Amino acid sequence: QQQVKQSPQSLIVQKGGISIINCAYENTAFDYFPWYQQFPGKGPALLIAIRPDVSEKKEGRFTISFNKSAKQFSLHIMDSQPGDSATYFCAARLRPQGNLIFGKGTKLSVKP
């Protein structure tokens, strides 16, 4: 019940295309949903995050769509660039301790 299920495991997109990564959860005690981006040899870094009272959040080319009733959220990368090639992790924060539960990650490759 504490799992966050992430798909797909890997994704190949052409430059300029839209990358979509999906996550689903069961636990209603999650209250914050961040996405992390990780480049090879680096630690994950916070990319964008959303709270469940909002259905969409956009920051530049990155958008989170959140469907509270379906318990699903997704990351959309518009106009994908080769520099976006990285592993992306969705996560959900568990009340009250604030521990993050991570998805298994999606390896994105953007082809030039």
Add this chain to the structure above:
Amino acid sequence: EADIYQTPRYLVIGTGKKITLECSQTMGHDKMYWYQQDPGMELHLIHYSYGVNSTEKGDLSSESTVSRIRTEHFPLTLESARPSHTSQYLCASSEYGGDGYTFGSGTRLTVV
């Protein structure tokens, strides 16, 4: 600048040696975490701490141990390294109930 530091970045060591991976943060965060990750793969929580003198084992069983004597310092020790310990080790920190984790750049450990 507030940050989280891991040393060494890379370590190649022989089987049976004792090693300590260092992690320090300057943000005054109460909570700290150790994750084990094969490159670009799933994050496995192996240890966490909610504050000084508090340590807990994570979801993935690990032969390593940790200590938290000072708020800013959370070292991980392997008493006798084995080739199966070869992996990337990531340290992270967060405020209690905070919005997310800050990750270090990781230590890439190779046991030969």
